[in-house]
Amino acid sequence: MKPSSLTRAVILAASLGLPMAALADTEAATAKMQAIMKGDVSQLPEATQKAIASVEASTKAEAEMNNVPQSVIDFSIEQSAKLRQQALQSYVKALPPKDQAFGAQVLLGDGSIGGGYGKFYFFVSRSMPVSLLKAYSLAALNTGGTLVMLGVRKGDTIKEYMDEVVEDFNNADGQVLGGIELNPNLFDMFDVKVVPSVVWSNRMNLDDIGSGCEDAPGAQAQKLTLQGPDDEPLVVDKPVCAKAKESTYFKISGALNINYVLERFKDAGAPAEVIQHYQDLLADQHGNVNDRNQAVQVTGNAITPIKGDLHIDSLPKHVLQHWQEELATKHVMRGPYGPVFSEDGKDDVIYRKELAEKVAHGLGL
Known part of the structure; x- marks a missing residue:
C-alpha cells in the first residue's frame, strides 16, 4: 500500500504512539520509520492500520468524485428528487381521506393553501426611522400581519432586543401592536433585499425558523445564536432557504401606503376576495393617526410616518x-x-x- 502525502502525515502522527521500549532501540526505531515511510505499515498496531486504510479509502473516494462526469452527478440529483417525490406521494396516500386534498396541496403542490386570506409580512429594520416603524406596527395590527426583522444587534440578547422594539415603536397605550419575528429564513424565501418591503403569501407553516423551508442548493451551513434556557445563548444550525415559488407570494418594496400596496397586488393577480378582505380591515381600523399623534403629512402613495406617541381608541x-x-x-x-x-x-x-x-x-x- 503506497500512502498519499495526506496519509503519510497520519502515519507519522500515529507512529509517535509506538511503545517507548521500541524507540529505545535506535536502529529498530529507525528501521520501522523507514519502512513506514516506504508504505509498509504492517508493524503498526492493527487499529492504527485500519485507521490508515480508512483515510486512504476516503482520499481515493474524494479524488474519484472530483472526476465524476457532470452528467452522472445530474442524474444522481434527478433520481434523488424522484425518490423524494415518491415518498411524499406515499405519505399523502396514507393520510385519512378527509386530509388528503389538504396534504397534497402542501406537500405535492407549491406549499400554499387556497381559499384563505393568507398573511402579510412587513420586512423592517431597526435602522429605519422610528416614525416609519410605528406606521408599520400599526399596519401589522390592522391587517393581523407580522413584522419581520433579520436579527438582533451584536451583543444584545433576544429578550433585550425585543423589549426595546416593543418599548420604542411597537406599542400603543400599553398594548403590543404587531407580532414580531426574527426570521432570516423569510428574507431568503421571499428574496427580500431591501427594507421596508411588504409580502403577502398564502404559504403554510412559516412561523418558525426553518419551517416551510427547502434548503437552497449548494448553500453553506450557517450558525444562528438563539436565546436558550435561562437566557443563555444557544447556537444552532441556520437553514439557508431556497426562494419560494413566485406563485405563492406577492412582494413590493418601498415605504408605501398599505392601501396602495393592496391595489398593486390586485393588479399583479392577487385574489380579489383577499384584497377586499384587507381593504375592509383597513377601512374599519380604529387606530387614530391624527394631530395628537403628530403624523407626518405626506403626499402620493407613501405610508404616513408617526412622529409622536401612538394612541388607539379601540382595537381592531x-x-x-x-x-x-x-x-x-x-x-x-x-x-x-x-x-x-x-x-x-x-x-x-x-x-x-x-x-x-x-x-x-x-x-x-
Whole structure:
C-alpha cells in the first residue's frame, strides 16, 4: 500500500504512539520509520492500520468524485428528487381521506393553501426611522400581519432586543401592536433585499425558523445564536432557504401606503376576495393617526410616518375576537404590554372582567 502525502502525515502522527521500549532501540526505531515511510505499515498496531486504510479509502473516494462526469452527478440529483417525490406521494396516500386534498396541496403542490386570506409580512429594520416603524406596527395590527426583522444587534440578547422594539415603536397605550419575528429564513424565501418591503403569501407553516423551508442548493451551513434556557445563548444550525415559488407570494418594496400596496397586488393577480378582505380591515381600523399623534403629512402613495406617541381608541375586531376566544378557555394575567394568556397558572379576575367589557363594547355585544 503506497500512502498519499495526506496519509503519510497520519502515519507519522500515529507512529509517535509506538511503545517507548521500541524507540529505545535506535536502529529498530529507525528501521520501522523507514519502512513506514516506504508504505509498509504492517508493524503498526492493527487499529492504527485500519485507521490508515480508512483515510486512504476516503482520499481515493474524494479524488474519484472530483472526476465524476457532470452528467452522472445530474442524474444522481434527478433520481434523488424522484425518490423524494415518491415518498411524499406515499405519505399523502396514507393520510385519512378527509386530509388528503389538504396534504397534497402542501406537500405535492407549491406549499400554499387556497381559499384563505393568507398573511402579510412587513420586512423592517431597526435602522429605519422610528416614525416609519410605528406606521408599520400599526399596519401589522390592522391587517393581523407580522413584522419581520433579520436579527438582533451584536451583543444584545433576544429578550433585550425585543423589549426595546416593543418599548420604542411597537406599542400603543400599553398594548403590543404587531407580532414580531426574527426570521432570516423569510428574507431568503421571499428574496427580500431591501427594507421596508411588504409580502403577502398564502404559504403554510412559516412561523418558525426553518419551517416551510427547502434548503437552497449548494448553500453553506450557517450558525444562528438563539436565546436558550435561562437566557443563555444557544447556537444552532441556520437553514439557508431556497426562494419560494413566485406563485405563492406577492412582494413590493418601498415605504408605501398599505392601501396602495393592496391595489398593486390586485393588479399583479392577487385574489380579489383577499384584497377586499384587507381593504375592509383597513377601512374599519380604529387606530387614530391624527394631530395628537403628530403624523407626518405626506403626499402620493407613501405610508404616513408617526412622529409622536401612538394612541388607539379601540382595537381592531380581529384582536378583540382573539381575546374573546382566549378568555373562553384560558387563564389571563395583566402583562406589561397587554394580556398574557396561559393554560394554567393564576387568573386575574379583575383584569378578566376589564377585558371582557372591552371585548363586548368593541364587538357590540
